[in-house]
Amino acid sequence: MELPVSRAFPAPWGGAVLTLFAYLAAGALLCGGLAPEQAAPCLIWLPAGIALASVILWGAWMAAPIFIASLLFTAWQSAAGPTTWFAIPCFNTAGSLLGGLLVRKRRTQRLPVFRVVDAVSLLGLGIGVSAIVSAFGGIAVPGLQEGARPVIGRYADWWISDMAGAAACAPLLLFCMARDRICRAGEAVSWAETALVSLVTLTLAFLVYFRLDGMSGRYEVWPVLLLLPLLWAATRLPLLLAQLLGSAVMLMAVFASARGIGAFHAGPPGLQSDNTALMVLVQSAILLIIGAQVAERRDAEDSARQANLWLERKVAERSRALAESEARFRDLADTAPVPLAVSRFGDGSVLYVNQKAREMFQVEDSPFSLCVEDFYVSRSARAQILERLDALEYLQDHEMELKDSLGRQFWAMVSCTLIRRDGEKQIIIGISDISSRKVREQSLQMANRALQAHLVEVESRHQGLRDQAMRDPLTGLFNRRFLDQVLPEHVSLCRFSGSQLAIVMIDVDHFKTINDTWGHRGGDDVLATLGAYLSDQFRSSDLVCRYGGEEFVVVMPDTPPDMAQARAVELCEMLRTKTFYANGHPISITMSVGMAAFPLHGDDAGPLLLRADEALYQAKREGRDRVVVASVPRA
Ligand SMILES: Nc1nc2c(ncn2[C@@H]2O[C@H](COP(=O)(O)OP(=O)(O)OP(=O)(O)O)[C@@H](O)[C@H]2O)c(=O)[nH]1
Numbered sequence: 001m002e003l004p005v006s007r008a009f010p011a012p013w014g015g016a017v018l019t020l021f022a023y024l025a026a027g028a029l030l031c032g033g034l035a036p037e038q039a040a041p042c043l044i045w046l047p048a049g050i051a052l053a054s055v056i057l058w059g060a061w062m063a064a065p066i067f068i069a070s071l072l073f074t075a076w077q078s079a080a081g082p083t084t085w086f087a088i089p090c091f092n093t094a095g096s097l098l099g100g101l102l103v104r105k106r107r108t109q110r111l112p113v114f115r116v117v118d119a120v121s122l123l124g125l126g127i128g129v130s131a132i133v134s135a136f137g138g139i140a141v142p143g144l145q146e147g148a149r150p151v152i153g154r155y156a157d158w159w160i161s162d163m164a165g166a167a168a169c170a171p172l173l174l175f176c177m178a179r180d181r182i183c184r185a186g187e188a189v190s191w192a193e194t195a196l197v198s199l200v201t202l203t204l205a206f207l208v209y210f211r212l213d214g215m216s217g218r219y220e221v222w223p224v225l226l227l228l229p230l231l232w233a234a235t236r237l238p239l240l241l242a243q244l245l246g247s248a249v250m251l252m253a254v255f256a257s258a259r260g261i262g263a264f265h266a267g268p269p270g271l272q273s274d275n276t277a278l279m280v281l282v283q284s285a286i287l288l289i290i291g292a293q294v295a296e297r298r299d300a301e302d303s304a305r306q307a308n309l310w311l312e313r314k315v316a317e318r319s320r321a322l323a324e325s326e327a328r329f330r331d332l333a334d335t336a337p338v339p340l341a342v343s344r345f346g347d348g349s350v351l352y353v354n355q356k357a358r359e360m361f362q363v364e365d366s367p368f369s370l371c372v373e374d375f376y377v378s379r380s381a382r383a384q385i386l387e388r389l390d391a392l393e394y395l396q397d398h399e400m401e402l403k404d405s406l407g408r409q410f411w412a413m414v415s416c417t418l419i420r421r422d423g424e425k426q427i428i429i430g431i432s433d434i435s436s437r438k439v440r441e442q443s444l445q446m447a448n449r450a451l452q453a454h455l456v457e458v459e460s461r462h463q464g465l466r467d468q469a470m471r472d473p474l475t476g477l478f479n480r481r482f483l484d485q486v487l488p489e490h491v492s493l494c495r496f497s498g499s500q501l502a503i504v505m506i507d508v509d510h511f512k513t514i515n516d517t518w519g520h521r522g523g524d525d526v527l528a529t530l531g532a533y534l535s536d537q538f539r540s541s542d543l544v545c546r547y548g549g550e551e552f553v554v555v556m557p558d559t560p561p562d563m564a565q566a567r568a569v570e571l572c573e574m575l576r577t578k579t580f581y582a583n584g585h586p587i588s589i590t591m592s593v594g595m596a597a598f599p600l601h602g603d604d605a606g607p608l609l610l611r612a613d614e615a616l617y618q619a620k621r622e623g624r625d626r627v628v629v630a631s632v633p634r635a
Pocket residue numbers: 507508509510511512513515519520521522523524527548549550620624
C-alpha cells in the first residue's frame with residue numbers, strides 16, 4: 001500500500017536531487033578537512049541516515065541516487081581501491097533500502113515520526129537494519145582487500161557509528177515530514193521565548209564545544225547539560241526549530257571533536273569520535289521520541305480543533321439555513337394573499353397570524369393573548385373542529401360563522417392542518433371570507449322559494465283552468481266535453497279487463513214549465529240542486545256529468561245492467577219525495593231515465609250513449625218519471 005505523501009514533500013525527482021545533494025553536503029560538512037583515517041570509520045557511514053530517510057519518504061527507487069552519492073562520497077574519502085569504492089556504497093544502499101522499506105511497509109496511514117510507536121519502529125527497524133547491513137559492509141570490505149586482516153575488535157565501533165550516522169539524520173527526516181505541521185503548531189509560542197531558548201541553546205553549545213578544554217576530562221559531562229534546553233525546545237518550540245537547534249548542537253560537537261577542541265575532546269584518541277557518535281545518537285533519539293510525542297499531541301489537538309471548527313461551521317451553517325428558512329416561511333406567510341393563523345391544539349391560544357388575518361379579525365400586532373375560541377360565533381364549533389382534526393388531521397373547506405375582535409360576524413370557509421412542532425400539536429388555519437357569496441346564496445334561495453311559490457300558483461291556476469274546461473259552472477259536475485274524452489277510455493279499460501259498465505242518462509221532466517213559472521234563474525236553482533244531489537247519490541268511482549240543458553249522464557264502472565237499473569229506479573223514487581226550491585219556492589220534480597250497458601248494448605262510447613238516449617226518449621214517450629233499459633241490438 002502506498003504511503004500518503006504530504007503536500008509539502010518534493011516530487012520524486014525533486015526527492016532524488018535532494019537526496020544526492022544532502023548526502024554529499026552532509027559528508028562534506030562532517031568529514032571535510034579530515035584525513036581519511038580520521039574520518040573513517042566513524043563518519044564515513046554518517047550520510048546513510050539521509051539515504052534511509054529518502055527511502056522512507058519516496059520509495060525504493062531512491063536507491064539509485066543513494067548509490068551514486070555513496071559511491072562519490074566513498075571514492076572521495078577512502079584511500080582504498082575501487083573494490084572498496086564499489087562494495088561500501090553497495091552495502092550502504094542495501095542497508096538504507098532494507099531499513100527504509102521495512103519502516104515504509106509497516107506504515108499505512110501516517111508518516112513514521114508522529115507517534116511514539118512509529119518513532120520506535122523507525123529506530124528499531126529502519127536505523128537498526130540499516131546500521132547492521134552498513135556495518136557488515138564496513139567489516140567485510142577490509143577482508144576483501146588483499147593482505148589485510150579484518151579488524152574484528154572494531155566491530156562494535158563500526159556498528160555504533162553507523163547507527164549514529166542514521167540517527168543523526170533524524171532531524172532532517174523530521175524536518176521533511178513535519179514542516180507543514182510545525183508552522184501551525186508553533187503559533188502559540190511567543191517570539192521572545194523562541195529567541196531566548198534558541199540563544200541559550202546555541203550559546204551553551206558554543207561554550208561547551210569551543211570554549212572549554214575537555215582534555216583533562218573535567219567537562220565530559222557538560223554536553224549532557226545541552227539536553228535540557230533541547231528538551232525545552234522539543235516541547236515548547238516549533239518542532240522544526242527544535243530539530244534545527246539539535247542539528248546545530250550536533251554539528252558543533254562533531255566539528256569541535258574533529259578539531260580536537262571543546263569539552264568533548266577527552267579520552268584516548270579514537271574514542272572522541274565514538275563519544276561524539278554516542279552523544280549524537282542519544283540526543284537524536286531523545287529529540288525524535290519527544291518530538292514525535294509533541295507532534296502526536298499537537299496532531300490530536302489540531303484534529304480536535306479542526307473537528308471543533310468543522311462542527312461550529314456546520315452548526316452555524318445549519319442555524320443560518322434554519323433562520324433563512326424560517327424567515328422565508330414568515331415572508332411567505334406574512335405576504336400570503338389569504339388570511340393564515342397558527343394555534344395550539346390544546347388550549348387554542350394563537351401563535352401566529354399573518355397580515356391578512358390581522359386585517360380580517362381586526363387584531364393588533366401581537367396575537368399571543370388571543371384564543372381562537374374568541375372568534376367563533378358558536379361555542380361548540382371548536383369542539384367539532386378538534387374532533388375532526390384528531391381523526392383526520394386535516395379539515396377542508398369547512399363553512400362556519402366567525403366574528404372579529406369588534407364583534408362583526410361573517411361567514412368564512414376554514415381549512416385546517418394538524419402539525420407537530422416543538423413537541424406539541426399545532427393547527428395551521430387558512431380562512432377565506434365568504435360573506436358576499438353567502439349573501440348571494442341566500443338571495444338566490446329566496447328567489448328560488450319565490451319562484452317555487454309562483455310555480456305552485458301558476459299550476460293552481462292551470463288546474464283551475466283545466467277544471468273550468470272540464471266542469472260545468474252551474475252544477476260543478478263534469479261537462480259533456482270531459483265525458484266525450486274519458487268515456488272511450490273507460491270503455492277500452494272495461495274491454496281490456498273484461499268488466500262491465502253502465503251508462504245512465506237522466507232528463508228532468510217538463511223543465512220548460514219550471515223556467516216558465518219561476519224564471520230561468522229558478523230553473524238554474526233546480527239544476528244546481530239536482531247536480532249536487534246526483535253527485536251525492538252515486539259512488540265516488542261513478543262519473544256524474546251534466547250532458548247539456550236539464551240532461552245528466554252517469555257512467556258507472558264495474559256495474560252490471562240490472563244493478564244500474566235498480567239504482568236508477570231507486571233514484572226516481574227518491575226524487576219524487578225530495579223538495580227543490582226555485583227562486584225560494586218549494587217545488588217537486590220527476591225525471592226520466594234511459595240506461596245502456598257495456599258490452600250488452602254496445603261495444604263503444606258512441607253506440608252506448610246513443611242506446612241510452614234512445615231509451616230516455618222511450619221513457620219520455622211512455623209517460624215520463626220512469627226508467628227504460630235500452631233494447632239489446634240485433635245481431
Ligand atoms: N233555467 C235553465 N233552463 C234551461 C237551461 N238549459 C236549457 N233550459 C231550458 O230547458 C227547457 C227544455 O225544454 P224541453 O226541451 O222542451 O223539455 P221539457 O220542457 O223538459 O219537456 P220534456 O223534456 O219533454 O219533459 C228549455 O225551455 C230550455 O230553455 C239552463 O241552463 N237553465
